[in-house]
Amino acid sequence: MVLSPQLTQFFSQVEQNKQGYIERLTDAVAIPSVSGDPSHRQDVVRMGEYLQQQLKELGASVEIRDPGVQDWNGTGRILQLPPVILATVGTDPKKKTVLVYGHYDVQPALKEDGWNTDPFTLVLDEANDKLIGRGSTDDKGPILGWINVVEAHKQLNIELPVNIKFCLEGMEESGSEGLEKIIHDEAQGYFKDVSAVCISDNYWLGTEKPCLTYGLRGCVYYHITVSGPAADLHSGVFGGTVHEPMIDLAHLLSKLVEPNGKILIPGIYDNVAPVTDKERKTYENLSFDLQDLTNSVGNTINLHSNVEATLQHRWRFPSLSLHGVEGAFYNPGDKTVIPAKVKGKFSIRTVPDMDNDEITRLVKDYVTSEFKKLNSKNTCTVELTHGGDHWLASPDHWNYVAAAKAVEDVFGVQPDLTREGCSIPITLTFQEALNKNVLLLPMGRSDDGAHSINEKLNISNYINGTKLLGAYLYQVANAQ
Numbered sequence: 001m002v003l004s005p006q007l008t009q010f011f012s013q014v015e016q017n018k019q020g021y022i023e024r025l026t027d028a029v030a031i032p033s034v035s036g037d038p039s040h041r042q043d044v045v046r047m048g049e050y051l052q053q054q055l056k057e058l059g060a061s062v063e064i065r066d067p068g069v070q071d072w073n074g075t076g077r078i079l080q081l082p083p084v085i086l087a088t089v090g091t092d093p094k095k096k097t098v099l100v101y102g103h104y105d106v107q108p109a110l111k112e113d114g115w116n117t118d119p120f121t122l123v124l125d126e127a128n129d130k131l132i133g134r135g136s137t138d139d140k141g142p143i144l145g146w147i148n149v150v151e152a153h154k155q156l157n158i159e160l161p162v163n164i165k166f167c168l169e170g171m172e173e174s175g176s177e178g179l180e181k182i183i184h185d186e187a188q189g190y191f192k193d194v195s196a197v198c199i200s201d202n203y204w205l206g207t208e209k210p211c212l213t214y215g216l217r218g219c220v221y222y223h224i225t226v227s228g229p230a231a232d233l234h235s236g237v238f239g240g241t242v243h244e245p246m247i248d249l250a251h252l253l254s255k256l257v258e259p260n261g262k263i264l265i266p267g268i269y270d271n272v273a274p275v276t277d278k279e280r281k282t283y284e285n286l287s288f289d290l291q292d293l294t295n296s297v298g299n300t301i302n303l304h305s306n307v308e309a310t311l312q313h314r315w316r317f318p319s320l321s322l323h324g325v326e327g328a329f330y331n332p333g334d335k336t337v338i339p340a341k342v343k344g345k346f347s348i349r350t351v352p353d354m355d356n357d358e359i360t361r362l363v364k365d366y367v368t369s370e371f372k373k374l375n376s377k378n379t380c381t382v383e384l385t386h387g388g389d390h391w392l393a394s395p396d397h398w399n400y401v402a403a404a405k406a407v408e409d410v411f412g413v414q415p416d417l418t419r420e421g422c423s424i425p426i427t428l429t430f431q432e433a434l435n436k437n438v439l440l441l442p443m444g445r446s447d448d449g450a451h452s453i454n455e456k457l458n459i460s461n462y463i464n465g466t467k468l469l470g471a472y473l474y475q476v477a478n479a480q
């Protein structure tokens with residue numbers, strides 16, 4: 001395949017800039033922008049300021065929007081939400097405009113969780129082609145990839161082939177609070193001239209081959225709170241004499257899902273769209289096998305014995321995961337305590353055609369009726385803490401055709417077409433509010449360990465990913 005002179009020039013500039021790109025990611029990872037932890041809220045704001053500064057230096061016109069405030073965890077503690085950054089590079093009416101969305105917040109990370117190194121100090125492991133640190137793949141690396149593209153063009157003194165409009169938020173890992181309203185408010189304003197949307201915030205199916213992603217599951221997150229005594233109790237003095245919140249909660253959690261993954265909430269599968277013959281074909285010839293799953297997970301604990309069933313349960317069937325218990329004793333060592341109030345946290349990944357409001361009704365009715373069966377004198381409440389919808393796009397759209405050609409430009413292969421099990425709540429909002437095609441164009445690999453310990457982005461993925469984002473813009477410019 002023959003590359004255009006502009007692309008050839010751009011690719012070689014990206015290669016030359018490698019060191020600078022790694023330094024940029026080092027600076028970004030050093031800001032612990034954990035949106036789910038109020039003690040880090042100022043760091044999220046600082047991360048936003050860092051990006052605004054980078055974008056301004058590259059000539060972007062930058063505006064911010066205030067998403068308002070948040071009642072943190074329903075505690076009455078009011079927190080300012082971090083700003084949504086809107087930045088424009090190029091306003092040529094003759095060019096297409098690509099809307100780039102990304103998030104600058106990250107999941108929590110503590111060395112004690114099992115990280116080999118400090119999560120917020122980017123480790124350059126050249127021997128293993130890795131950049132290790134929280135946010136390296138989710139989603140700081142990909143956001144910086146776009147900034148790298150703009151920088152390379154400025155250095156080369158060449159115009160971008162399209163206009164870019166950035167929309168960067170700092171609350172994605174905590175439910176994207178406040179963003180939906182901004183998108184609706186700005187649909188005929190800031191977002192008016194958008195031709196298509198591109199999001200780089202997911203992962204390749206395996207470790208070898210790039211993919212384009214046209215579907216995501218939704219996510220509804222719940223807390224079950226069981227409380228009883230006025231304070232924690234001595235289990236030797238009170239054990240056997242009172243209803244224990246933790247015992248009630250353990251019973252309730254065990255009623256939600258079977259060890260084989262089957263969700264036990266009555267009615268939960270009723271609206272799940274059936275698998276069609278056309279859809280079945282989409283699981284054929286993907287560059288994925290069960291060993292990829294084993295490698296990403298670090299153990300052979302697969303629930304399903306073939307690729308099709310595994311991917312269907314990741315992409316197009318719901319799943320329920322138990323995440324943790326707040327208020328329970330969790331330190332090392334033994335403590336003979338009866339916790340007074342415990343909060344069990346779980347989420348359900350949703351798929352077409354499930355409806356979030358209906359699911360919440362089913363969850364609340366079921367947990368309430370199971371709690372009644374315990375005949376406990378404790379109290380139990382169930383609340384939805386955040387939710388986002390599932391999403392499906394048309395992969396036949398020119399936006400996908402352009403991205404497939406860009407993959408060929410950089411990697412010399414046809415990308416896999418995939419759906420994804422995780423969620424980016426705002427994707428559907430962009431599609432519906434702007435009525436434009438949305439494409440997911442991932443930079444990282446399946447084994448990057450997003451949300452986990454030792455999160456990494458391969459150096460080659462960062463560099464080739466930057467080339468890919470740039471090549472995609474050229475292909476969009478040429479798309480019919």
Ligand SMILES: C[C@H](N)C(=O)N[C@@H](Cc1c[nH]cn1)C(=O)O
Pocket residue numbers: 138139172173174175201202219221388422423424425450
């Ligand atoms: C795919 C994206 N990088 C991601 O990690 N999304 C999160 C979104 C979320 C939903 N609730 C809380 N965070 C995810 O899928 O868990």
Ligand SMILES: [Zn+2]
Pocket residue numbers: 103138139172201
């Ligand atoms: Zn993400």
Ligand SMILES: [Zn+2]
Pocket residue numbers: 107138173450451
């Ligand atoms: Zn994430």
